[in-house]
Amino acid sequence: MLVFYKERLVLLSVPKTGTTALQSALRDRADIVIADPPELKHAPVYRYNRFFRPMFEKACNVEMETLAVMREPVSWLGSWYRYRSRPFMTGKANATHDVSFDDFVRAYLRGNRPGFANVGSQAKFLEPRPNGTTVTHMFRYEEPKRLAGFLTERLGAMPALNRENVSPEMDLDLSGDTEQRYRRKCSEEFALYDSIA
Numbered sequence: 001m002l003v004f005y006k007e008r009l010v011l012l013s014v015p016k017t018g019t020t021a022l023q024s025a026l027r028d029r030a031d032i033v034i035a036d037p038p039e040l041k042h043a044p045v046y047r048y049n050r051f052f053r054p055m056f057e058k059a060c061n062v063e064m065e066t067l068a069v070m071r072e073p074v075s076w077l078g079s080w081y082r083y084r085s086r087p088f089m090t091g092k093a094n095a096t097h098d099v100s101f102d103d104f105v106r107a108y109l110r111g112n113r114p115g116f117a118n119v120g121s122q123a124k125f126l127e128p129r130p131n132g133t134t135v136t137h138m139f140r141y142e143e144p145k146r147l148a149g150f151l152t153e154r155l156g157a158m159p160a161l162n163r164e165n166v167s168p169e170m171d172l173d174l175s176g177d178t179e180q181r182y183r184r185k186c187s188e189e190f191a192l193y194d195s196i197a
Contacts (some may be wrong), residue, residue, distance in 0.1 A: 001043055001052075003032035003064070007154055010052070010064045013042050014125055016079040017069040017141045018161075025159045026151075044125040049133040066134075067150075070122050070196060071141035073189040074174065074182070077105055080119040082167035094118070101172045109185050123188040138196045 002011040002023060011026075013019035027033045034040045043052065048066065056064050071079065081096050081104045089095035094115040096104055107117035128134035139147040144161075152158050174182075183190055 001032075001034040001041060001048075002026055002030040003034075004029070004155060005031040005060075005062075008062060008064050009154060010048065010066050012045065012048060012066055012068040012125075012135065014068050014070060014122060015042050015120070016076055016083070017071045018144075019069065021161050021163060022069075025161050026155070029155060042125075045127055045133060045135060046129060049129045049131065053133055065136040067137040067139070068126055068135045069139050069141050069147060070126065070193055072193055073122065073186065074105075074172075074179065075141075076122060077108060077119070077182075078172040079167060080104075081172065082170055084116060085170070086167060102175050102178050105174060105178050105182055109181055121186070121189065123186075123192050126192065140193070140196050 001013050004010075011019070011022065011030075013023065023033065023035065027035075034043070039047075045066070053064070056062050070076075078101065081099075081101050083089075084094055084096040090097065096116050099107070099116060104117055107114050108119070110117070126135050126138070137150065139150065148158055148161075
């Protein structure tokens with residue numbers, strides 16, 4: 001999470017959406033950088049609403065806008081799958097070395113997900129709160145120029161972004177049946193992504 005106090009902007013770090021690169025590029029520009037622990041670095045809207053929003057409103061008497069990046073849902077699961085297949089995951093319970101991408105997605109769709117497929121939900125991360133707290137500015141991961149344009153307009157000249165935390169490229173074969181099940185069972189993920197203007 002990055003806080004740009006003067007600009008009244010908070011960048012929420014949705015996992016697997018390039019926010020580590022954004023954090024590296026903008027950390028010197030930010031007023032507050034939350035890089036650890038992961039539970040705070042990747043604070044979802046509900047945690048921002050509960051802990052951070054009241055701090056700004058009560059201590060500083062300001063209302064901050066929020067910004068988040070969302071990745072196309074199949075690509076997002078693919079990024080998790082590839083991340084968990086990296087060499088450093090060898091021997092860990094949530095590694096995906098011996099699991100196909102299709103099996104990974106099918107496991108993700110279970111009611112009781114096994115550890116290797118328990119990666120959360122972008123829609124849940126970005127879910128508006130009953131008090132009206134929501135993400136003010138949403139961008140698609142696949143449209144980095146739009147995000148860069150917004151950040152340049154809001155923060156000034158942007159430093160170059162370097163790719164970080166990049167997982168190995170690999171084929172992500174997904175059967176039509178599995179993709180249909182994913183789209184049906186997790187329709188809120190696709191609806192939210194499609195709603196980003």
